[in-house]
Structure formats: C-alpha cells, structure tokens
Amino acid sequence: MPRYIVRRILGAIPILFGLSIALFLFLHLLPGDPATAILGQHATPQLIAQVRANLGLDEPLYLQYLGYLGRLLHGDLGASFVDSRTVVSEFATKFPATIELTVGALIFAIGLGIPLGRLAGRHPNGWLDGVLTVVSLFGISVPIFVLGYAMVYLFGVELHWLPAVGQADPRLGVPTVTHFAIIDAALTGRPVAVVDALAHLILPSIALGTIPFAIITRITRAAVIDVANEDYVRTARAKGLTEQRVDRRHIMRNAWLPVTTIIGLEVGGLLAGAVITETVFAWNGVGSWVVSAVENHDYIVVQSLVLIFAVIFLSVNLIVDIGYAYLNPRIRYA
C-alpha cells in the first residue's frame, strides 16, 4: 500500500510539470507582447520596461521558464495588476468562501445522492427509481445558472424563505476573521449569525451540488444493482447471513468502489461549477475572482488561479485514489 501511494504521487509530478509549462506558455503566447497584455490600460513605456525587467522578458525562453518555476516553488504567484495585491494574499481571503460552497455542495450531493441511489438500486423499477431517474435527468440537463436563478426566484423572490445573495447578511455586522462565514459567525457567539450564515449557504449548495447529486445517484444505483447480482452475494445468502449483513458487508462494500471514483471526478466539476455559482449568488470567492480577472485581462492572476485549481483537483484525486485502493484490495499490489 505505501508503495502504491508513492507511485501515485510520483506519477503526478510530470503532470504538474506539464501544467507549469502550459501555463507559462499561456502568458507568453498571448496576442501581442506579454508586458503590454498584462498591463492593459495601465501601459506606459516606463511600466512596460519595468514589467519586462521583473519578468525577465528579454531573456531566452527557457531561462524565463526556470525563473517562473523558481518563483512558483517559492510560493510567489505574482500579483494582480488591477489592485496590486499579491495572488497569494488575495487567495487567502477568497478561498474560504469557495471551500464553504464546495463542502456544502458535496454534503448535499453525497448525503442525499448515496442513500437515494442505494434505495433505488434495491428496488429497481419501483416508484422511487422512476422519480429519481427523472430528477437525475433534469439534474444533468439544467445548468447551474438556470437552476440558481430558478431557486432564487422561487425561494427568494416569491416565497422569501431563503436569502439569495452573498454569504451572510451584512446588517448583522459579523467581523471578518477567517473569511469562513460560518466560523466567523460562530466566533461572535450569536446563534442568529450562525443560522444566517447557514441559510445563505443552502441555495448555492443545492445549485452547485445538483449535477454531482444526479450523477452520484445514478452511479450508486447502477453499482448496487450490479453487485446485488454477483455470485458472492448469493454465497453470502447461502451461508445464512441476515439481509442486513449481506447488504452492508457484501453489497455496499463493493458498490462503494465505482462511487468513490465518481466522487473524485465530481469534485473537479464542483471546482469548475463554483465559478458559475459564485457569479449567480454574488459570493466573493475564487470562482468569481477568476471571471473578473479574465474580464479585466488580469493575465497573471488567471495564470496563477488556473494553476491553483489544477493542483487542488490533482490533490483531491490523489486522496480519492488512495481511498479507493484502501477499499479495493485487488489494486493495492498492481
């Protein structure tokens, strides 16, 4: 098992290298001169010369790449040309919001998706299965922004049940400490603030989590059906084990395998979907930051953010792969 882990980590390194090369070229293959492109409207001859010096744009390409790599390894991700704040510091303030959103969506997708998929798998072609199939179809056919607005309209505008914008109600005056709305609210010791933060999380989590929910439900259902037909389930029954035991240890333990793989992939979808969700619900997270950076032609920020997203996604996949190897002894020694 430890050898498997090491091998997986080593396997990720070439991908990171390839990514860094691609992102490096991204900056240097922009139409026109990189310095002008980065500075955009701020371009003056002195600033251009300064940027060229900072980025070493007059040096041969491979030296520039090494410089870039060096900066990356030192944790220097550049700075925004819009407000001159470093990517790293800005990221620290915005990432917590994205984490809250992603975790909320995951809880929704997994917490609802797996139990429902399991039930549907145990009673295939029943009424629950039928309902779930239709819901899943809509789940993958309705884009996040459509679902988001639909929910905002229904629950926010018409019914006034749930808040539609932002992470928390600014009127509550919760001071920003960790940038996690829920933690900050908890730190004030006022239950009203915590409830408010949680309420603001509900609609965006559902909007973001619906597609993964639909997919996880379908995969779980299919996995349960497939496994229930396997020979070893018949053996387990022939040994006189209770139905509960058969279900838990024999069916679900094996059905988890494809589900785990999908969850890993869906986290990527969540990261990407956060971009749209934060725009719809006006959350100040990394997703909406990417969009504004692209609109402002803030290329260095875009370059660094894409790198960060990719690293996060690769790490999550690594963890999921290791978890999978723990669950599936057959591949541990492969």
Add this chain to the structure above:
Amino acid sequence: MALLEIEGLVVRFRTHEGTIHAVNGVSFQVDEGETLGLVGESGCGKSVTSLALMRLLPSPAGHVEGGRVRLDGTELLDLTEAEMRDLRGRELAMIFQDPMTSLNPVLTIAEQMVETIRAHTQMTAEQATARAVELLGMVGIPRPETRLKAFPHEFSGGMRQRVMIAMALALHPRLLIADEPTTALDVTIQAQVLELLRALTADSGTAVILITHDLGVVAGMTRRINVMYAGYIVETAPTAELFAHPAHPYTVGLLHSIPRLDAVEGEPLIPIEGTPPDQRRAPVGCPFAPRCAWRLAACWSTNPPLEPLVTGMPVVLTGDRATHRIACLNPPTPEEAAAGLPLREGFVAAPAPGSVVDELAIAEVPA
C-alpha cells in the same frame, strides 16, 4: 424417513419474454450420509432444483410453483425467511461453480469464514478465528494462520474452492449441495478437490448432492445418480448399475458421446441429434422425443412417468439397492444400449406429427 424428500417440485421463471419451465415435477430422496449425483446438460434444471430447495432462487423471477421439500420431516417451503436463514449454513450448505466470483473480493478469507461461524454460533471472534484456522488446515491449505488474512484474489482457483468447502462444512451441515464444484478448475486440480470433498463428507457423515454435467465426475464419487433432462428426472439408479446398464435413450446417448480409450479404432462417435429443448413452452409429451432414436408415435403426446425397469419388486428410493427407474415408453434393449443405436429390424424413429422432411435446398441447373 430420508434426510431430504422432494416431491413433485415445479419451478418456473416469470420474465418479460415469457415463462421458463425450468423444473417440471421432480421427485427424489437423499439419505443421511448418502452422495447423490445430479447429472444433465446446461439448462436441464439441476442447479435450479438445488437453488429451489435452499430457497435461493433469483427473485423476483423465480418461483416454486408446486411440490414439497422436506428436510428431516420439516417442510422447507413453509418456513419463514428467518427460519430458513437459520438452516442455511448450519444444516444446509451449498458451494458454487466459480470460486473466483463466489467469494467477496473486498473481504479477507478470515472475515468471510468468521462471519459464517458467528452467524450461527455463540463463539467469540477469537474462537471463530481459531476454528477457521482449523478448517483451512483440514482442507489442505498450507500455513492457514497467515493465509487467513489474505484476500480471495491472492489464491489460485483450486485453493479458493477449498476455502469454499471449508466454509460450507464449518458448521457440520447435514446436507451439502455442490453445484458444479470442479467445472471451472483445471483437470488435475479437479481430482484433488473431488477427493477432498469425498474424504471430508465421508468423515463427517454429510449427505451430498453433487451437480454436474460431467459423467466422469460422478463415476467415482456418488452412490446413486439422477439423470435430468428438460426439468425432469429421466433415469435414476445406483452408480455402478447406471454405468453398466444404462436404460434411458438419453443416458445411452450421453455415454456414447464420450470418446473412450478402449474404443475400437475408427468407430465413429454417436452424437445425440438435435438441440436442447426450448423451455419457454410447457412440454407436451416426452421432452426427449425430438432427439430420441427410439421414439414411438406415442412419445410425442405422452410424457412417461419414472417407473422401475423391472416390475414386481418393492420400490427402494435410496441407498445401494435403490430401484433402477426410467421414464421411457420404449427403452433400448441391453444390446442396443451397448451399441448406442436401435438394432430392431426396420425400426425407424417416429416422425413428429405433421412435419415434412426438408433437408436440402434443390436448385435447378440447366442441362
């Protein structure tokens, strides 16, 4: 009273495409400690019969639609699921054909054996584990203490089947059903596993129903054999008697389909004509009629019951002296059985009612 008594068992599968008549009225008995062979080709109903008596038919399609199954006098078909579960593993055990897929790939051997033991006894985990080690040693697995912690995919096919046998015999069941236990194994391993099965069940006095399509497997292992075809038992006899004096045309055909070392060189094999029956229609007449070289016109419309070859003696259902019975209206004579073909002068198998012989496409060619 025999250990297991089955009377008139009928099993059907209800599917979208229609009803499959898998078992059509099977009756037999098994004594305490007796080994019975259930022989027939794929689809003849032998596996379904055993699944039915264990009440493990695939649901919702499979249904027992008639008959009685009694274990030691208890009517199994009337028991609740909980009562049946209590019997499974403890009194009734079953091992299956493919050891590769019959063991849970994500649990260790220890976990799978211990859970069986603890499901039916009050043993602690340590006691159950010790018993598991004992059992693995009994089936010939080297270094059982270490092998316990391994996963199924780390064992070879033969080893896995031994593990299955160990699990099945763990609680000293009265009856073990072995469904094609060696079909998926190499020939040399087959012999080892069969010998193990024979030795263990003889020691513990467990009755065995050995299901297979391979006559060679039952020859050395069983006391009696039931030959099944299309959901019926067509012949039953003690093993030696069956091989020496096969009486049903199907059995005769089976024995003549096997190439033999002592056959005269150049003598052709005599295959059984035709194809297996379509079990989506309830059978009319003798199910073997379309393929039988001895058929009479009556065979197309009358399904003969299982009856003794030699009448006038009391019918014995189990043991070495069991009565040789067949279900046939026109059984082959001993000479015909030895030859594999009808030898009577001018005898032609009766054609199907209303059929036309049409074997070659004839094309006109200009002269």
Add this chain to the structure above:
Amino acid sequence: MAAPSIAVTPPVSQRASRGLWRDAGRRLLRNGPALIGLTCILVFVLGAILAPVLSSYDPSLGQLADARQTPSLTHLMGTDLLGRDEFARVLYGARLSLQLGTISVVFGLAFGIVIGAAAGGLGGKVDGVLMRIVDVLLAVPGILLAIGIVAWLGRGQIQIMLAVGVSYTPIFARLLRGSLLALREADFVLAGRSIGASRLRILVRHMLPNALTPLIVQATLALATAIIDVAGLGFLGLGPGDPRVAEWGEMLTDSARFLQYAPYLIFFPAAAIVISAIGFNLVGDGLREALDPRLRR
C-alpha cells in the same frame, strides 16, 4: 430438360456492421424516453432552421418604447430590455447554440480521435507522451479549461468553439484509445490476422466500427453539455461578444437584474437550454442502450 442438382446456398455475410446500425435504429425508436428526446431535439433544430419563417422580427433590433413587455399575441415571449422580440431572440439563439455546440463537439471529436488513434494505434512512447498531455488537460477541471482558453484567445465564436472543443478532447481521446487497446487483443482481431488480413483492413473493417460506437454515444451526450457550456460562457460574459447576435447565456445575464419584474425574460431562454439538453441526454442514453451488442437478439 434441366436435371435438378443440389447447390449449397452461400452463407449470409457482410451484413454485420450495417445490421448493427439498423438494429440499433429500430431499438432506439422503440425506446420511449429516447423518442421524447428526439422530439425535443427536433423542436430545437427546426426552431433554429426555421427562425426567419417562424418570426418576422429582427432579433437584434428593438425600440426602447417596446421594452419589457410581457408575453402577448404580438410578442409571444415578450420583449427584452431593449425592446427586442424575445421569441425571435430565442429562435436565433437556437441557431447560434446549435452551431457553436455542434462544432465544439466536432472539434473535440477531431482532436480526440487523432490523439486517441495515435496513442491506441501506435502505443509505446507515443502513447505515453500523448496521455501525459491529456492528463495535463484533465488537470484543469471542466469549464475552467474553456475559460482559460477563452482568456488566452479572446472572445469570439471560433474561440468559444475551440475552447469547449479542447475541454472535451481528453474524454474522446481516452475512449478511443481504450477501445483500440482492448480491441488489439480481442479474439476476433487475432482471428483476422491469423487468416492473413492486412492490419489496415482489420483496423477499418473490424476495429473501428466497434471503437466508434462508444464515441458516438459520448458525442451525443457531449452535445448536451456543449450547449450548456456555451451558454455558461455567455453567462459569464465570455460569449461571442457580438451584440447583434442573440446568445442564450448572454440573454440570461442581461435579464438577471429583472428577475423580480420580468421573470419571463429568464424563463424562456432557460427553458430552451434545458429542453435541448434533455433532448440530447435522452437520445444519448437511448443510443447507448440501443448500440449495446450484448442486447442484440
């Protein structure tokens, strides 16, 4: 007079691949949900093609005086904030979505097939390098890759199609490569080689038909996602950027502020996106079942 002689009719052959398609077509048409999907797609495509016939309005012209009218007989779906007829905009938006979506998938298929065929067909080092490149593409999740490419290339229709196409390339490449690798070892391929069929013949007549079917299914499902992704880019303000052209995603962004007062401006383009996506998803699922050779009678 002709003497009857016995001739042996030649075995029925050559019907394999065409039979699979005809079989699949028949099964697809018997699949209820797939038919619903086909209807949705038909509505969508016909709407796009017949846009000038179905609506007499110009989707890019409007008078402020007519702005934000609720749906009525003169304006079936109302008018937007600039007074343009919403129905016309939805229809012409269908045109754009159809074009952008289809061509994106075509790009993705083209790149994917080239990479996948090279990797699966040539194997070895080529396979290793190509798959690493695919892994790098896969490291950037979903729409983020498309956003990155649009950031790089700028806004515009071709840029969008390339961006979305590239984000689908990995999955097509992997699918084809996987199929080819599995098929190389397949028994029927070995049988073909054993009777002396050339490698090209085997590739074309035996391997490709089998390898292409999962691609076709995936491409259909990808059409659903492509429509959504293109609209998503438009929603984020990264759409074609041509104010004369109606794009569903941009229509949603523009109308977002009026959610309370003019919900129909969001409802109609949203419904259009959802219906098209449902259509392609249902047909894709139906195709997957219909083309499964294990279910052939």
